[in-house]
Amino acid sequence: MKKLMLTPILVSILIVSVSSQDLSTFNKYFIDETMRIDYYHIGDAKDEFITLDQIYKYGIWAGSRVNLIDEMNLGRYCVKIYDSASGELIYSKGFDSYFGEYKTSSEGIDGIKKTFHESAIIPYPKNKIIFAMDRRDEKQNLFEFFRKEIDPENIMIIRDEIKDKLVKVYNADSNSDPHNRADIVILGEGYTIDEKSKFEKDLKYFTNVFFGMEPYKSNQDKFNIYGVYKPSEDSGIDEPPANLFENTVLSCTFNSMGSERYILTEDNKAVRDLAAHVPYDAIYIMVNHARYGGGGIYNFFCTFTTDNQFRDYLFLHEFGHSFSGLADEYYTSDVQYNDFYPVGLEPLEPNITALTDPANIKWKDLLTPGIEIPTPWDKAKYDSMDYKWQAERREMNKKTAQLKRERQSPEVIKAAEDAYARKDKEHSQLVDSYLRKNANYGKVGAFEGAGYVANGMYRPMLDCIMFSKGERPFCKVCETHILKVIEQYTE
Template sequence: MRKRRWTSAILMTVMSMAILAAAPAGAVPDDPGPAPGGRQQVEVFAEDGGIGRASVSPVSPYLADRPQALAADGAVTPLVQNGSTDTKLDVVVIGDGYTAAEQEKFRADAAAKWQEVSAVEPYATYRNLFNVWAVEAVSAQSGITGDPDRAAVRDTALGSYFWCEDIERLLCVDVKAVERYAAKAPQADLVLVVANSAKYGGAGYNDVQSPLGYEGIATVAGGNNRSGQIAVHETGHSLGKLADEYYYDGQGTYQGAEPAESNISTLTTDRMRRERAKWYRWLGRTSPDGGTVGAFVGGGYYPDGIFRPTENSIMRSLGREFNLPGREAMIAGFYRHATTITSTTPANSTLDSSGRLTVDLPVPGTTLRWYSDGRELTHLRGRTTIPLSSFGFAAGPRGIGYRLTAVATDPTPDVLDPALRPSLTGSLSWWVTG
């Protein structure tokens, strides 16, 4: 059964020029603005870490007219399986440019790309909240159009191609083809396309509205050991609901209302403290991306009139860490799809008091408390396997048994906002009879 949850866009695009005002040279002069009808806006990533935006077609001109299924087409392999799709965040990785004989290579590239993503905090700490599914899209030819140059054309399952919109590192894809393959996985919360190429590049489609529940697609080069950073940045949008912290020199001064995103603001540090708004709880703290949290001018594509929390987090340029407000938002995003506690024993089932019960706490440091009809069984605190005879009761008040509840809370210091704390607590209950 598919989770009825929403997930924003994942991962966006890559190009060979930077656009940040403070980034290396090669700036894009103007904000592309909203994509015109039928087209979609994507982010563009430079090899030097700079990020920009472009408007692209969702249809690939290189998607060949061929049978929808080749030998072994669409087979699904679990690369990481930590539990049920109802309790985990499910990442679907689809390969393109891999022939039937290269599917083992695809799975290896997909696993390596997930390792790149999950090595970055807070993914590293929360990696047990994820399932990762590899979907085999079999291509007629090996490789990707546009690699090594514009003249190279390949017949592939998803029609991926470099030189999209004349940007060499922008790796576009056919959105409907991706949708067909993503539907083969048990659940899709995040979708990543891994291309059979060592050329640095990628793309992300944040305007996709999928009936499967995800709202975006990202593409990366499977054989490039730096392209995983593209995926990390894009999940800042999809999971963290974070804004971009980069800006365009020619964009002028922001004149709008206070942005909804948690990592950009029109407020100075003094106003944040006075109004107890945005990232005021983090002000002055040392951030993992370097320096201390404050209010740095420029963000959300505007060089003035808006502030970002730190000088240069991964939401501003690649190769960086999430800043403290960003890390908090990411953890909250993980818990929109995953839970703090799971068990192989179905919740709300009836158990005999002569048996035992085991629960799993996927995140290190999670606290666990047990309750019998609302009364805490303090002697069981922190124990993940308990004998049901620990109640010391043969039957409930009316001889029908007791309701046993396990409550797990993630006490992470990386989430300070009280409004986000409830999502860090989960519970499971069962009936226990004598």
């Protein structure tokens, strides 16, 4: 794989003209700068509403100036921007959010309302716009539930220069023009002032991991990758079960949504303020921690830890969620969602299906000729093996958390962590060996078990980086979809 040089940069980017493309719509309605609309998303499973926070003007526009309307039809929500005078739709973007996940939790279903901070990033409008928000109904159709007129000339829009003396920006892999590239920013979390060199090393390592994986490898010229470092007071992040809490730049934490390995942050403003130092389409949060964990929310952000044995997998798997809207294909792990995929409805995600219409399965064009639908795969034996490990894994993690709470010696804690890592690796190898022996391994069909659902939900191939841990590729369906997403960011 290509070896990448890291150099500190000042963010001033030469914009390459795109005379071969139609920029008439962009030039009519927008200027080449960014508007960030911050708002609060409030509610529960039944009710939700939006209140505006602040609006910012800064930087150049990172996205495509040609592909202004989102045609992916993914995400629970969609930001829509209309020209106020004509009512014409001039920009849209589908996404998921932390609130969208919260409302599927037991607390959300029980009517406990909660507030989350979110941001809409759009090209800066020339004239007054309507900022509208759509959400999905029970049949997956979008409907508008919020709208507000915004005047880009409003004197209360924040126009401060983006600067922070503690922040350092790195050019990890740049092909220049952000309009014609998918622009990725990797934010450092939990790196102290003494761990700057580790951030640089990690940034270089994971940039190489990214471009070692298809379809990113063959499309390296369609990406820009930046790193943004700001020192945290403490190293690592919060581990609530272990009663360990750290003072960090982005306030990330394990045990988000009650899931021991799920890492998110509710400090959206801190994330967006740090990311604003570069033009970006997608956000990685690189968490300086040895414990396994991560998370990814579509067109929101993704997180991963840097120093565990499955770090490459985490880095690529979570980005599959946040960049491409891919679903988790596994189903045996505990999650805190209730009816994440409602029974009887076809999921929006491209890589799982409820098989409501087998003759017209969504990846019909990629099916292995003559494959049986649904596709047999000795599921019962796999279930027995994996559910057993999941139960054992939970107990081992509880024990380690207890040792940390009791402030046992580093040697005792490390012994427990090493024992877990060893068994986790052994189980991963066992799963890999078991799947590879199946007669339908490597074929595209419809394999039952996907999207946190053991029965009635199907994935395209037996294995994929969205299904199991370890060194493995995206399945053909996932890879095909990722290519479509990449093209949305190019002109």
